Amino acid sequence: MTYSIVARCARTGQLGVASATFSLACGARNEGARPGVGVSRTQAFPKRSNDPLVLNILQLGFGPRKAMELVAENDPDFEYRQMGIVTPDGSVAMHTGSMARPWAGHRTGEDFAAFGNILVGPQVIDGIVAGFQAEPAEDLAERLLQAIEGGRDAGGQVGVSGHVTERSAWVRIIDRGFTPLLDLRVDVHTSAVHHLRHIYSEFLAEQGN
Amino acid sequence: MTYSIVAACPATGRVGIAIASRSIAVGFTQIHVVGKVGALVRLGKRDDLTTRTLFKLLEQGVPPSAAVALSGIEERAHLTRHVALIDAAARTATWEAPATSPWSGFVTGDGFIASGEGLAGEGVIKAMADAFAAGGGADFDARLLEALEAGAAAGGLAGLAERSAALVVHGTGVHSELDLRVDLHEGAIAELRAVFDFYKPYEAFYRLRSENPRQTPPQEAFMATLAATAD
Numbered sequence: 001m002t003y004s005i006v007a008r009c010a011r012t013g014q015l016g017v018a019s020a021t022f023s024l025a026c027g028a029r030n031e032g033a034r035p036g037v038g039v040s041r042t043q044a045f046p047k048r049s050n051d052p053l054v055l056n057i058l059q060l061g062f063g064p065r066k067a068m069e070l071v072a073e074n075d076p077d078f079e080y081r082q083m084g085i086v087t088p089d090g091s092v093a094m095h096t097g098s099m100a101r102p103w104a105g106h107r108t109g110e111d112f113a114a115f116g117n118i119l120v121g122p123q124v125i126d127g128i129v130a131g132f133q134a135e136p137a138e139d140l141a142e143r144l145l146q147a148i149e150g151g152r153d154a155g156g157q158v159g160v161s162g163h164v165t166e167r168s169a170w171v172r173i174i175d176r177g178f179t180p181l182l183d184l185r186v187d188v189h190t191s192a193v194h195h196l197r198h199i200y201s202e203f204l205a206e207q208g209n
Numbered sequence: 210m211t212y213s214i215v216a217a218c219p220a221t222g223r224v225g226i227a228i229a230s231r232s233i234a235v236g237f238t239q240i241h242v243v244g245k246v247g248a249l250v251r252l253g254k255r256d257d258l259t260t261r262t263l264f265k266l267l268e269q270g271v272p273p274s275a276a277v278a279l280s281g282i283e284e285r286a287h288l289t290r291h292v293a294l295i296d297a298a299a300r301t302a303t304w305e306a307p308a309t310s311p312w313s314g315f316v317t318g319d320g321f322i323a324s325g326e327g328l329a330g331e332g333v334i335k336a337m338a339d340a341f342a343a344g345g346g347a348d349f350d351a352r353l354l355e356a357l358e359a360g361a362a363a364g365g366l367a368g369l370a371e372r373s374a375a376l377v378v379h380g381t382g383v384h385s386e387l388d389l390r391v392d393l394h395e396g397a398i399a400e401l402r403a404v405f406d407f408y409k410p411y412e413a414f415y416r417l418r419s420e421n422p423r424q425t426p427p428q429e430a431f432m433a434t435l436a437a438t439a440d
Binding site for chain 1 (some may be wrong): 232233234237242255257260261264267275297382383384385387388389390391392393403404407408411415418419420422425427428429
């Protein structure tokens with residue numbers, strides 16, 4: 001019950017990740033973004049050491065596909081994971097395990113991987129991609145928020161009794177610097193994607209003062 | 210208009226921070242925590258170089274006081290008003306620019322620094338220090354949160370509501386043990402408490418889901434057990 005995007009801004013070289021999910025505090029699992037190295041995002045049944053392992057492998061000079069292969073060999077429960085990786089050169093790798101709960105799937109393209117599980121269907125992924133590609137000249141944070149909003153507006157998550165709300169959401173942007181350029185979170189809320197947009201707007205206004 | 214406690218527990222290898230502020234997203238803009246290295250509160254504008262330098266020096270084993278002296282923070286004093294830094298061995302350092310919003314200051318105790326600026330008075334951080342020191346038996350994360358609440362009860366921001374808060378604890382693993390945030394909410398400390406109390410029963414479930422997915426029930430089934438317990 002999660003959908004995410006990992007992406008690179010071709011204009012600035014910035015990397016980012018945005019997620020929305022029924023689980024609480026999805027932004028607490030923020031060990032998968034490393035300056036100058038890449039972004040790795042694991043979900044479904046997320047093994048928390050997988051993202052740091054991916055980054056360590058990338059840091060050795062391997063590409064994201066090789067990193068994914070090595071993690072697959074190292075993780076006996078790899079079929080329970082859904083993982084997206086993007087690196088500073090815009091390469092991506094993607095894995096949706098066969099045990100991720102349906103509907104689960106992904107799309108990759110130049111500079112991005114969009115993925116989710118326990119969704120109403122592939123239209124959610126299409127919504128994420130459309131949101132990301134809507135305004136390519138915009139800041140990466142704005143594009144990632146539009147991506148997540150696109151996923152939500154396409155139907156988002158579904159459970160046995162219908163639509164399931166997003167209780168947490170997260171966006172983080174990094175570049176080569178030690179600290180993130182942006183990191184905003186909603187940890188517990190009845191409509192987390194909407195609230196994340198509100199926080200982003202208020203944050204920009206406060207920074208502008 | 211921010212108050213915080215940074216702390217380290219060398220016996221367990223934990224470092225952590227509890228913080229609340231009038232500004233938005235204080236858990237993003239004003240803190241940095243690295244497991245096995247240290248925890249930093251730096252009030253001011255974004256200054257990636259100073260934060261990076263402090264942590265790179267701590268990683269080399271340089272004590273926090275020397276790290277602050279070597280960091281070049283004085284040359285970029287327009288970017289920083291106030292620093293509380295602790296390393297994993299619980300060594301501490303504090304630094305403050307000449308002009309900060311009153312009341313501002315620090316209380317350094319055994320394994321922690323309580324500090325803030327724009328506060329109702331010194332009583333705020335003294336209350337935080339007393340609460341943290343008195344909480345010896347409780348969990349590290351709960352002690353940090355209780356210290357923050359004690360600061361609020363002692364007057365906090367002198368009548369202004371906190372709008373963001375954060376509670377972060379790292380142990381010796383490759384990721385945080387706990388990382389909870391309230392980025393924008395009038396009355397952020399009460400909201401952080403609500404988030405903490407709501408999240409805590411999920412902690413073991415999320416750990417199981419990470420480490421043993423084959424034995425993990427759907428989250429809806431887990432939540433039904435929570436509801437049954439509550440009845």
